[in-house]
Amino acid sequence: MSMTITEKILAKAAGEKTVSPGQLINANIDVIMCHDVTTPPAVSMLEARGIDKVFDREKIVVTPDHFQPAKDIKSAELHKRLDDWAVRHKIKHYYKIGRAGVCHALLPEQGHIRPGEVIIGGDSHTCTYGAFAAFSTGVGSTDLAAAIATGQMWFRIPESIKFVLNGSLSKGVYSKDVILAVIARIGVDGALYKAMEFTGATLKEMSMEARMTITNMAIEAGAKSGIIGFDETTKKYLDEHLKEKIDYTIYESAPDAKYAAVEEFDCSKLEPMVALPHLPSGGVAISDCAGKQMNQCYIGSCTNGRIEDLRIAAKILKGKSVAIRTLIIPATPEIWKQAKDEGLFDIFYEAGCVIAAPTCGACLGGFMGILAAGEKCVSTTNRNFVGRMGSPKSEVYLASPATAAASAITGKLTDCRKYL
Amino acid sequence: MAKAHVYKRDHINTDEIIPARYLNTDDRAELASHCMEDLDADFIKKAKPGDIIVAGFDFGCGSSREHAVWSIQGAKISAVIAQSFARIFYRNCINCGFYPIELADAVNLINDGDELEIDYANGVINNKTQNKKIEFKPLPDFAIEIINDGGLLEHISKKQKV
Known part of the structure; x- marks a missing residue:
């Protein structure tokens, strides 16, 4: 059982005892994030095939954000399609304009992100939620449509790269500077198809907000996901934000878990980037x-x-x-x-x-x-x-x-x- | 005749393939009319149905917008051959029933304007201009099954009927 945190979460979601990189699994999805650009086409695909259903109206979170308030007539049409669908299926967590916000800031803030869960979203920056010790990844409209209807999605178990962030940040240097330095070192496809697992003393001193900036940009290194382990800071944020479902499972990487690579950073030396x-x-x-x-x-x-x-x-x-x-x-x-x-x-x-x-x-x-x-x-x-x-x-x-x-x-x- | 349009560039991203200013629609024909616009504004005038895009590493990086695949499909491009693909774009291709061909050194093996013929079953690209046969590694079987069914949703419907 020497799995990484990512492997453990995906194994649980697939109902398997163990999984290893490269293995194909069918995972149960805990939360699906939907917004105004990629969800309306997904809904149209389902409608066109006569499978206009949602697997669980309580596990889908909807917020228009990209072009809201509607910037033009076509965007207004997208919003109308999103609204018609959310209302028709009585989506429980539908944030309408006035309560709608940029999805990856809104979902954690409103208590929809829990450790140990599998979250997908029709947006590449869905990897943000990995800051909460969850597996989270962005998908296109077809995957989104399939997941909305079935509650499942196929994944290939990714290899993980471990990023050890050492040292305290000096004045004027923030988590954004850290992630820009990481991507500058490994390149925009440096973590292609892989999970980026962030660990180290630098993170311990960061708020959840700051950590989300790091996992948010995992996709900018080509990664499938970014993830940070659970600690007291995570717990405090969740205690303040989780509303309905407040129980969750904490997973952590085994000490002998295998990584495709380990990258160490001395963050104390970083300048603003x-x-x-x-x-x-x-x-x-x-x-x-x-x-x-x-x-x-x-x-x-x-x-x-x-x-x-x-x-x-x-x-x-x-x-x-x-x-x-x-x-x-x-x-x-x-x-x-x-x-x-x-x-x-x-x-x-x-x-x-x-x-x-x-x-x-x-x-x-x-x-x-x-x-x-x-x-x-x-x-x-x-x-x-x-x-x-x-x-x-x-x-x-x-x-x-x-x-x-x-x-x-x-x-x-x-x-x-x-x-x- | 399938002609290659070769872009000797890595990291051609979804913003270049279909700029976000056109994401207020999911109409395939409209998206097709802006295909590759911010990389090569003339692409859509040059490309004929059946033509093939050839590029370097990490093609399709960036946003999860499936609109990028739809614009390419809408423009009736028959294939994209790249040295590697970004993850979400790659997955979106398979889900849309569009075969992403990964080929090491693609931009050096194929010249702009070369006439190509692709044998998917055997994993061979016939470069007719250079009179050369180039092998590529076929997709895994499960992905080929999805593509042969016409995409992920068709694949799921078919499996549920069985």
């Missing part, structure tokens, strides 16, 4: 890119749109004015309210920022901050592919909320430590 265009693996230290002129700053998304991120940005922007257009997009309505109640909105307003409603917005080039040809944006999001936030001739520079906020003040890529 920026991933240069056009790959998330383009990470360099801020000292190697500071001074580059930007046109926009974007603070939000499933990677860095949580309350902790907004607090860090506000701390830096307090009493300052932004030199470039700066968008603040709290990821969920609760985060939005919390930021308002804590007075962060006043700070952002005084600094000259735009504060938007929760949405994926311009992170994927939807709306709410699209870039023109030749423009450059420093962004707390997860991808800087060609055309990701607008024109194929624009550029995206990925960074932490602190680096983004500091860069907003000067209008150039800036070392946030000057303002801390």
Whole structure:
């Protein structure tokens, strides 16, 4: 029984005593996440084949987020299809506009993510939920449709790579900088088809919010999933957020579990990082890119749109004015309210920022901050592919909320430590 | 005649294959009209039904949008040959009944404009222009079964009927 945490969770979900990498299994799914871009096509596929059913209306969580509030007529049609379906099947956890938010921030916050469970979602960043010692992966619309109807999905058991994160982060360095450094080292296909298992002392000092930034970007290294073991910090977050189903099973990797590779990082030496265009693996230290002129700053998304991120940005922007257009997009309505109640909105307003409603917005080039040809944006999001936030001739520079906020003040890529 | 469109690039991502500005629809014909737009705006004008895309490592990385596969299928591209595929895109291809061909050194074995013929059963690409037969490793049997059934949902329906 020398399995990794990922193997143990998948073995349980498949009803097997043991599994090993390469093995094909059929797993029972505990939670399915549905949003406005990939779910409507999945529903249409089921309808077209006369199998318009849901396996369990209580295990599906629905929130429009990518193009919400509807950005155009076609998006409104997608939302209508999503709404018709969710209402028709009496989906229990359906977050309508007003309570809808960026899915990967919303589901943990609303208590839908539990350790030891298998979660899939029609979105590549579904790997975020692995921060809670769960197996979680993104799928396309057909897999989503099959899982909605049957509650099951086939998987090939992935090999795991262990990432040992050592040392305390220095001032101005955050979990975003850590994951950008990891991806810079292994590349955007460095963990292709594999599970990234993160461990080490650096994580122990991170909040759940910070840990989610790390697992969120596992897909940017090509991984099937990212996972972090359970500890007191996980327990505290779950105690505060789980509502209905509060029981869960804790799995951990056996001491002699097998890994395809082990990568060690001395995080105490890290500087704030920026991933240069056009790959998330383009990470360099801020000292190697500071001074580059930007046109926009974007603070939000499933990677860095949580309350902790907004607090860090506000701390830096307090009493300052932004030199470039700066968008603040709290990821969920609760985060939005919390930021308002804590007075962060006043700070952002005084600094000259735009504060938007929760949405994926311009992170994927939807709306709410699209870039023109030749423009450059420093962004707390997860991808800087060609055309990701607008024109194929624009550029995206990925960074932490602190680096983004500091860069907003000067209008150039800036070392946030000057303002801390 | 299936002509190869060779892109000597790794990490061609789903944002390049079908930019998110078109994700407000799942209409195959409309998606097809923007296929590969942010990589090569002329692709859709050049590509004829049956043509083949050839690329380097990690083709289809990024988003889970199956729209990327739909746009390629909608454009009537008959195959994608890449040195490796990103995981979700690879799975989406199989689920849509579209065979992803993994071929080491693909971008050097095949030149832009080469005429290709694919023998899926035996795992052979016949490069007619270069008069060369290139072997590729066929997909595992379970994946071929899904593709032969026309995709995952057809596969599941068939199994349930049996």
